[in-house]
Each structure stands twice: as C-alpha cells, then as structure tokens.
Amino acid sequence: MAARLVLSLEGLRTFLDTDVSRTVVIAINLGFLFHVTILRNVEVENFMYQLLEVLSLATGGLVFAYHIVGFSIVGALTRVAIIVFSFNSGLFLSIVIYRLFFHRLHKFPGPKGAKISRFYSAIIAAKEVKYFKEVDRMHEKYGDFIRTGPRELCIVRKSAVPLIYGPNSECLKSTWYMQVDSNYKKCSIHMTRDFDNHKSRRRAWDRGFSIRALNTYEPRIKAKVDQFVTQLSKSKGPLDGTAWSMYLAFDVMGEVGFSKDFGSVASGTEHPAIKGVHEHMNILGIMSHVPWLLNLLSCIPFATAGYTGFFGWCASEIKTKQKDYDPNQYPQDIITWLLKSFLEKDASASSSAEALHEDSRVVIIAGSETTATTLAAILYYLALQPAVLAKLQSQVDALMPIPSSWTYEKMKSITYIDDIINETLRLKPALLTGGYRVTPPQGIQVDEQFIPGDTNVFVPVQQIHTDKRYWKQANEFVPERFGERREEMGTEGAPFVPFSLGAYSCPGKNLAMISLRIAISRLAQQLDISFAPGETGETFDKEAKDTFTTTLPPVMLRFTQR
Numbered sequence: 302m303a304a305r306l307v308l309s310l311e312g313l314r315t316f317l318d319t320d321v322s323r324t325v326v327i328a329i330n331l332g333f334l335f336h337v338t339i340l341r342n343v344e345v346e347n348f349m350y351q352l353l354e355v356l357s358l359a360t361g362g363l364v365f366a367y368h369i370v371g372f373s374i375v376g377a378l379t380r381v382a383i384i385v386f387s388f389n390s391g392l393f394l395s396i397v398i399y400r401l402f403f404h405r406l407h408k409f410p411g412p413k414g415a416k417i418s419r420f421y422s423a424i425i426a427a428k429e430v431k432y433f434k435e436v437d438r439m440h441e442k443y444g445d446f447i448r449t450g451p452r453e454l455c456i457v458r459k460s461a462v463p464l465i466y467g468p469n470s471e472c473l474k475s476t477w478y479m480q481v482d483s484n485y486k487k488c489s490i491h492m493t494r495d496f497d498n499h500k501s502r503r504r505a506w507d508r509g510f511s512i513r514a515l516n517t518y519e520p521r522i523k524a525k526v527d528q529f530v531t532q533l534s535k536s537k538g539p540l541d542g543t544a545w546s547m548y549l550a551f552d553v554m555g556e557v558g559f560s561k562d563f564g565s566v567a568s569g570t571e572h573p574a575i576k577g578v579h580e581h582m583n584i585l586g587i588m589s590h591v592p593w594l595l596n597l598l599s600c601i602p603f604a605t606a607g608y609t610g611f612f613g614w615c616a617s618e619i620k621t622k623q624k625d626y627d628p629n630q631y632p633q634d635i636i637t638w639l640l641k642s643f644l645e646k647d648a649s650a651s652s653s654a655e656a657l658h659e660d661s662r663v664v665i666i667a668g669s670e671t672t673a674t675t676l677a678a679i680l681y682y683l684a685l686q687p688a689v690l691a692k693l694q695s696q697v698d699a700l701m702p703i704p705s706s707w708t709y710e711k712m713k714s715i716t717y718i719d720d721i722i723n724e725t726l727r728l729k730p731a732l733l734t735g736g737y738r739v740t741p742p743q744g745i746q747v748d749e750q751f752i753p754g755d756t757n758v759f760v761p762v763q764q765i766h767t768d769k770r771y772w773k774q775a776n777e778f779v780p781e782r783f784g785e786r787r788e789e790m791g792t793e794g795a796p797f798v799p800f801s802l803g804a805y806s807c808p809g810k811n812l813a814m815i816s817l818r819i820a821i822s823r824l825a826q827q828l829d830i831s832f833a834p835g836e837t838g839e840t841f842d843k844e845a846k847d848t849f850t851t852t853l854p855p856v857m858l859r860f861t862q863r
C-alpha cells in the first residue's frame with residue numbers, strides 16, 4: 302500500500318512532505334536498523350566502497366525526489382541534510398550502545414573511547430606517535446587483557462604468544478591488513494589476509510631467501526659494508542648513527558632486492574625516492590589504527606603524492622627486470638625470484654601485476670627500515686656500553702687479527718655477535734606493537750581468560766620483551782642473557798618474538814641476521830665507536846616513534862680508526 306502510494310508522484314509528495322519531526326524519528330530508527338541488521342554483521346572494510354556508493358546514491362536520490370515533488374533546491378538540500386544527520390545519529394547511537402553494553406568484548410576493561418571507536422587509538426597514537434607507550438599505560442591501568450578497540454584486545458601474557466603467532470595458531474591476519482586493498486589479489490604478501498593465497502605466495506619468497514640464494518647475496522653485502530666502514534672511518538667529525546644505518550640498509554636492499562646501487566653510502570644522503578616515504582611514516586603510524594580510512598585516503602591522488610617517487614622507481618625497476626629476464630640464469634636478487642614465479646605462472650606467484658608491484662615495495666620497506674633501526678640501536682648500545690664493544694673486539698681480534706683475515710664462516714662462530722643482535726632486538730624491536738591477528742570462530746583460551754571468536758588480538762612486542770615477570774634485569778642491556786648466562790637469566794622460557802612466529806613470520810630473518818653480523822663484526826674489527834661530545838643517547842633511547850616499523854631519532858657518534 303505504502304509502496305503504491307510512493308510510486309505515484311502524488312503519493313511520493315504525500316510520503317515526503319510529512320512533518321519534519323516525523324521524518325527525523327523515521328531516519329533515526331532507520332539508522333538503528335541499518336546498524337543492527339547490516340553493519341553489525343559485516344567487516345565494513347570489505348564493503349566500504351559499495352556502502353559509500355549506496356549512501357551517496359540514496360542521498361542524491363532523496364534530494365532529487367524532494368525537488369520533483371515541489372521543494373526548492375535549497376529546501377530539498379535542507380530536508381535531506383536533516384535526514385542524513387538524523388540517520389547518522391541513530392546509527393552512531395546504536396553503535397555506541399551496542400559496543401559498550403552488548404558487544405562480546407563488553408566485559409573486558411579498557412578506555413571507554415577505545416571500546417566505542419578505533420579513532421580513539423588513532424587519537425592517542427597521534428599525541429606523540431608513541432602508541433607502544435600508550436599501551437604501556439593502559440596495561441598498568443587495566444591489566445593483561447585490555448580492550449584497545451571495539452573488537453580488539455591487547456594481551457600482555459607470555460602464554461598468548463604461541464596461541465596467536467605460533468606455527469599451530471589458528472589466528473589469521475586481522476582487518477589491520479586491509480589498509481591498502483580489501484582484494485587480496487592486489488595486495489602484497491604482507492597485506493594479504495587470505496590464508497591459502499599467503500601460503501602459496503610465501504614459497505616464492507622463501508626461495509629468494511634459501512641458503513643458496515643467501516650465499517649469492519653475502520659477498521655483495523660485505524662489499525657494501527666495507528664501503529660503509531670506509532666512509533665512517535674517513536669522517537672528520539661526528540656522524541648520525543641512525544641516518545648512516547639507514548643508508549647502509551637501503552643500499553643493501555637495493556643490491557640484494559633489485560641488484561641496484563642506491564648510492565646512499567657513497568653519497569651520504571638518502572635516495573630521493575625513499576625520502577617521501579620517510580616523511581610520511583608518522584601519518585602511517587597514526588592512520589593505520591583506522592585501516593578503512595587509510596584505505597579510503599589512498600584513493601585520493603594528492604594524499605599519496607609523497608609516495609609517487611618511490612612507487613615510480615619500483616615500477617620502472619620491475620619493467621626493466623622483466624625485459625632483461627633470463628630464465629636460464631640463477632636469480633641474483635629477491636625481485637628476480639618473485640618475477641620468475643610470476644613470468645613462469647607458478648602457483649607461488651604474486652596474484653596480479655598490482656600485487657607484484659606491491660611486493661616489490663615491501664622488499665625495500667620491510668627489508669631496510671627494520672634492519673636499519675636494529676643496526677642504529679646496536680651502534681647506540683656499543684657506544685653506551687664500551688665494555689660490550691671491548692669484549693666483542695677482543696673476540697673478533699682473536700679469530701681475525703687483521704681486516705683481510707675476515708671470513709663469514711669464521712665470523713659466524715663468534716656467538717657473542719648474535720647475542721648483541723638479539724639483546725638489541727629485545728629492547729628495541731623493529732616492530733614495537735604490531736602483529737595484529739584475528740581469533741578463529743571458536744575463540745581461544747589464554748590462561749584463565751576465554752577470548753571470543755572473531756576478535757582482533759595482538760601481543761605488544763616491546764612490553765612482552767621487557768616484562769619483569771619473564772625477564773630478569775628486564776630493562777638492562779645484557780647480551781650474555783642469550784649466551785653464557787642463558788640458564789641463570791631464564792632466557793629459554795621468556796617470550797622473544799622480534800621476527801614474529803609461524804606462518805606470517807619474517808621471511809627475511811636470515812638475510813637481516815647476515816647483514817647485521819657482517820656490519821657489526823667489520824665495524825668492531827676496524828673502528829672504535831663512542832658518543833660524540835654532548836651526545837648522551839637519551840633522546841635516542843626515549844624518543845622512538847611507533848610508525849608500525851620503529852622510527853628512531855638521530856644519535857651522534859664518533860667513529861675512530863683502531
């Protein structure tokens with residue numbers, strides 16, 4: 302009856318030309334209904350663009366309908382604005398009531414704002430871009446199970462680590478990974494949420510990090526490190542350890558990832574393509590808390606202008622590599638391994654050309670930022686604790702008394718090098734909070750606490766690495782806890798996940814370890830490292846930013862020839 306009435310112009314006029322207060326009540330109820338029946342039951346990230354299209358069409362349609370039944374344009378716009386406002390008020394009210402009182406996580410403690418909206422995390426992350434510190438504060442106030450988002454829990458328990466990240470975990474990647482594209486066929490390996498797609502693509506990556514492949518990278522890394530050490534030893538004054546670690550890590554990834562020389566170490570400057578990416582790390586650190594919004598923003602051309610240079614560089618490199626690809630030659634870099642799968646249409650190939658391009662960017666970003674911050678932190682600790690540097694130097698000297706006696710095999714037998722790397726990764730992990738997962742439908746049991754299914758969960762890496770319940774002298778730099786003092790300090794059972802675990806763990810771990818081992822052994826062999834006059838290291842220690850991968854402030858160091 303109502304439909305027939307609406308279908309005639311007269312009927313439409315009667316339907317629309319009702320009293321404003323009645324229209325408001327109907328719109329509020331529709332908002333409620335929309336949330337309860339549709340929005341509450343779907344992952345909005347999957348339908349965002351369709352939802353926006355429907356809402357824009359409905360709004361435009363309403364303006365048109367009001368106009369044809371006799372409202373002026375201004376009158377129609379005003380009426381529709383009232384309807385949109387009322388609809389959204391109903392919608393938001395329903396969301397707030399549901400999330401606070403009826404949601405499956407409503408009993409978990411946490412800030413009220415976080416229970417209502419993901420924008421809360423973005424706002425507190427924006428304060429200083431130190432979300433990991435905010436998590437610290439929440440942990441102190443609310444305990445080990447904190448509701449950090451409407452459907453997100455932060456869990457500061459050692460027993461949660463294998464359950465969420467372990468090889469047998471049933472947890473998958475959460476909605477956090479939908480910030481680039483909801484279609485997994487267009488995503489990088491890092492952002493794909495499809496378990497099977499991820500599993501098959503990982504094979505192509507793992508081939509690029511096989512022992513044989515790593516052996517082809519090692520001499521090129523050594524050559525880059527030697528250039529790095531020469532540059533540091535030639536410097537007349539203090540150098541910024543953070544910037545120089547970045548130059549080395551980028552050059553190494555250029556070489557190993559693309560067989561390209563970025564020339565950062567030679568010039569002592571950042572490659573222009575990567576500069577834009579660095580300038581936008583803070584925005585990423587904040588906006589990644591609202592993945593659907595980041596996804597939307599990435600569609601606005603000027604919003605991604607900072608990345609244009611970097612995207613362009615990767616795209617042109619892929620094009621060149623594709624042209625020069627020789628199926629009979631053993632691949633010399635990671636991109637050629639990925640390209641090989643792609644061109645040979647192997648099951649492990651990136652799912653589309655877009656995905657291949659995304660993967661090429663991941664090589665640089667995931668491979669260099671992380672290694673660079675770890676190397677910078679190692680330099681900081683060696684300057685801060687001269688006894689550690691002296692011990693390292695004496696072990697290196699005993700085995701390789703002159704620089705030309707250095708070999709990777711000999712160096713590898715100095716386990717103290719790995720102890721230093723591990724202890725640095727414990728205190729200053731390259732990912733401070735990250736690793737967002739979603740629980741399986743049946744939920745998981747973490748100690749006394751049941752975590753319902755379809756809950757986004759994470760264990761904050763920095764917190765769990767410095768938790769006094771699991772680590773002795775938790776905040777002190779003691780590399781020996783990974784070596785001769787392992788038993789005494791209880792390292793074996795303590796949660797240590799700098800490279801994550803299981804299916805989604807870091808495929809580049811061995812490459813990173815090789816680069817770091819070569820860098821610190823060659824540095825220790827040839828140079829002394831100390832803080833520059835006036836540098837205490839305090840800013841470096843306290844002002845790290847949580848931009849998914851860590852962003853470290855400068856640390857001024859003096860490198861002198863031994």
Ligand code: HEM
Pocket residue numbers: 490491492503663664665667668669671672675730731732735736737798799800801804805806807808809810812813
């Ligand atoms: C010290 C150095 C490094 C650290 C601490 C590190 C740490 C991590 C962590 C914690 C993850 C998991 C991220 C998540 O759960 O979202 C990850 C993933 C990843 N890392 Fe690394 N990484 C390092 C170096 C490298 C290098 C050298 C590469 C080489 C390209 C690399 C490539 C990747 C890729 C491709 C992923 C995504 C893996 C997947 O989703 O299957 N990383 N890394």
